[in-house]
Amino acid sequence: MFVQIQNLSxxxxxxxxxxIDHFSLSIEQGEIVGIVGASGSxxxxxxxxxxxxxxxxxxxxxxxxxxIVGDRTYIEAEKRGVGMVFQNYALFPHLTVGENICFGLHKxxxxxxxxxxxxxxxxxxxxxxxxxxxxxxxxxQQQRVALARALAPAPSILLMDEPFSNLDTNLKSLIRMEVRxxxxxANITCLFVSHDQxxxxxxxxxxxxxxxxTYVGADKETVLV
Amino acid sequence: xxxxxxxxxxxxxxxxxxxxxxxxxxxxxxPVAYVILSFFQPTSENWQHIKEFLLxxxxxxxxxxxxxxxxxxxxxxxxxxxIVAAYEFPFRKQFKWLLILPLAIPPYIAAYTYSTxxxxxxxxxxxxxxxxxxxxxxxxxxxxSMRGAIFVLTLFLxxxxxxxxxxxxxxxxxxxxxxxxxxxxxxxxxxxxxxLPIARPAIIAGAMLIIFEVLSDYGVASFFxxxxxxxxxxxxxxxxxxxxxxxxxxAWLLIIILGVFMLERFLRKRRKYDTNVTQSxxxxxxxxxxxxxxxxxxxxxAIFFAAFLIPxxxxxxxxxxxxxxxxxxxxxxxxxxxxxxxxxxxxxISFFAVLTARTINLYPSMSSNLLARVxxxxxxxxxxxxAIGVLALFITLDEKLAFLYPKLLGVESGTLVxxxxxxxxxxxYVIRFMAQGFNAVESGYTKIPPSYREASFLLGRxxxxxxxxxxxxxxxxxxxxxxxxxxxxxxxxxxxxxxLRPFNFDTLSTxxxxxxxxxxxxxxxxxxxLLICLSILSVILILRFEEK
Numbered sequence: 001m002f003v004q005i006q007n008l009s010x011x012x013x014x015x016x017x018x019x020i021d022h023f024s025l026s027i028e029q030g031e032i033v034g035i036v037g038a039s040g041s042x043x044x045x046x047x048x049x050x051x052x053x054x055x056x057x058x059x060x061x062x063x064x065x066x067x068i069v070g071d072r073t074y075i076e077a078e079k080r081g082v083g084m085v086f087q088n089y090a091l092f093p094h095l096t097v098g099e100n101i102c103f104g105l106h107k108x109x110x111x112x113x114x115x116x117x118x119x120x121x122x123x124x125x126x127x128x129x130x131x132x133x134x135x136x137x138x139x140x141q142q143q144r145v146a147l148a149r150a151l152a153p154a155p156s157i158l159l160m161d162e163p164f165s166n167l168d169t170n171l172k173s174l175i176r177m178e179v180r181x182x183x184x185x186a187n188i189t190c191l192f193v194s195h196d197q198x199x200x201x202x203x204x205x206x207x208x209x210x211x212x213x214t215y216v217g218a219d220k221e222t223v224l225v
Numbered sequence: 226x227x228x229x230x231x232x233x234x235x236x237x238x239x240x241x242x243x244x245x246x247x248x249x250x251x252x253x254x255x256p257v258a259y260v261i262l263s264f265f266q267p268t269s270e271n272w273q274h275i276k277e278f279l280l281x282x283x284x285x286x287x288x289x290x291x292x293x294x295x296x297x298x299x300x301x302x303x304x305x306x307x308i309v310a311a312y313e314f315p316f317r318k319q320f321k322w323l324l325i326l327p328l329a330i331p332p333y334i335a336a337y338t339y340s341t342x343x344x345x346x347x348x349x350x351x352x353x354x355x356x357x358x359x360x361x362x363x364x365x366x367x368x369x370s371m372r373g374a375i376f377v378l379t380l381f382l383x384x385x386x387x388x389x390x391x392x393x394x395x396x397x398x399x400x401x402x403x404x405x406x407x408x409x410x411x412x413x414x415x416x417x418x419x420x421l422p423i424a425r426p427a428i429i430a431g432a433m434l435i436i437f438e439v440l441s442d443y444g445v446a447s448f449f450x451x452x453x454x455x456x457x458x459x460x461x462x463x464x465x466x467x468x469x470x471x472x473x474x475x476a477w478l479l480i481i482i483l484g485v486f487m488l489e490r491f492l493r494k495r496r497k498y499d500t501n502v503t504q505s506x507x508x509x510x511x512x513x514x515x516x517x518x519x520x521x522x523x524x525x526x527a528i529f530f531a532a533f534l535i536p537x538x539x540x541x542x543x544x545x546x547x548x549x550x551x552x553x554x555x556x557x558x559x560x561x562x563x564x565x566x567x568x569x570x571x572x573x574i575s576f577f578a579v580l581t582a583r584t585i586n587l588y589p590s591m592s593s594n595l596l597a598r599v600x601x602x603x604x605x606x607x608x609x610x611x612a613i614g615v616l617a618l619f620i621t622l623d624e625k626l627a628f629l630y631p632k633l634l635g636v637e638s639g640t641l642v643x644x645x646x647x648x649x650x651x652x653x654y655v656i657r658f659m660a661q662g663f664n665a666v667e668s669g670y671t672k673i674p675p676s677y678r679e680a681s682f683l684l685g686r687x688x689x690x691x692x693x694x695x696x697x698x699x700x701x702x703x704x705x706x707x708x709x710x711x712x713x714x715x716x717x718x719x720x721x722x723x724x725l726r727p728f729n730f731d732t733l734s735t736x737x738x739x740x741x742x743x744x745x746x747x748x749x750x751x752x753x754x755l756l757i758c759l760s761i762l763s764v765i766l767i768l769r770f771e772e773k
Contacts, residue, residue: 053679077682084683090676094698103694104684153685
């Protein structure tokens, strides 16, 4: 298994009941998995735990054969090699599109960096926009930049947190197809969170339903709880 | 959380950022803690004397001053805010910000200006004597003693209540006031039955600021010879050289402040004032006509004249008379001293403000809330108390480090090093004005979505790189405003500077005060005017900051 989550638990404060309670899930390489649940069900928290933005109170995560969270282990977010597209895209407002995409490419040489940027701009069809600032782009374009920025350092897994929630309804279906194409071209393992069944249907190979972090059911495969 | 998880967390967070933040908090807390600890030290003979014969008077003086100024300036500030927010009258727009300007005149400057103007040789009495052949009975119009202190502090501190309540009326009260109108309340009923109760949090917040300023005041009370705890701290230190007794007085002042805080809590108890009416619709103003419009304009004009224009013009007149004489002296070195001290102080404040705001933003929790409280506590602690705490701390440090000095610095053993250096003064400034820098940076941080930082982490960048490349560029404006506010406050500060400055180190504010108590009033005018102009700058900055 490429991703192995076991008995993962999380709560914001000791007084509240856990948001995620002994949750387990496995994902295969190249699989696009969707997680659907109401707001407050803990689906975004799950992504944040995988990314290293929240610390679990218990359980373990193995990613690509490497233990990233365990009782004694905690790999920091910046060392996990996880890519994420945020709900609000989180594009840095003071950097251009090109600078945003190159932000995570510090391990490459200058020439390779330029090459990778061109590849990414081509992948998301934004070649002429490298010098623009995020606020000069439309919502759909911003989202593609966010996707390119997350994919540029070649992460082992891509996490997407409600990536379509900020878009107009009439744009949504078009952009879903675009994202689907991009993900397929990039051939990447992806965990995708949404409250909208249609998003997941359009993009994912497999869907998981969660409710307050207790796993409810899956359509193709049973997942450990 | 089990033990190994807890250890894992500790290891992660104990980085150099965190350690530096804690160091900043320690610097802030230590002197105040030192003052409180003085309660547990053996008392000196002086203290017995003070306790027996003087303490009750000092406390009485402080309480009378706080009570009268607190009440009068709240009434003035609140009334003006209501008139400006709820009614339309000639020059309303101009008065809206002109009425804030008194805040730019340091009260001790206003004190000597008014006292001289109303004195026997002052402009008012001379005019009546020479042109109208009229003599005032001595003591009728002079601004002096307790009544002078109350008059001056009231006129120059009311803008705190004015600003906070005006903001509240304009931004949040429209829905309540409109619904009250539909229920048939008229103007006066509205004010007393609705406006006063709903604006209470804003009124109390403003009144608290005024109370802190009054308790912290040294210049006005000492100029008018009013006995307060702040002036007593100076007398015990400079008169008796008894730091132990001065610390005990400071501890008493802290107790009064604690009492004020508890009173505020008590006044608020059980009531919830947070409005859940979120709306940006401004309050519709009622147009005043005829005598009422004239009355409103006149009221604003009278306050503006008394609390800004009259003393300001008088200072200009005096400056014209004396600037050549004063300028030729050591004016330039005074300016350099002021600017250098304020610059270094503000720089250190900005540094720790950024560090702390960052820690709080990165790890929000109960303990970081406490950290924020600690960092901003200096605004409520009077300058004299901070000064005594810092002084005692530095003297102790000098005693403890004395064995090092001969080897390290080549001085004779027993020499005081730290407590004679400018480091002591700057430490005092940093503690007292950290709140100004911190609040600006903190509010800047709240405007940066946490996802920016998280995105940077996920792209493989560490804490430090993320700070310099993402957070710092976005925070620059807020840091600059915090720096400027702290800088200007330090330039104006009097009691702290008087107590902690190294020998022969004079600043614009200490020299101004020196001239004033030496009765060389006219010569005090140029530096006063300079300080006021700088303060106007800071008022404008605050206004722009609020608008954002």
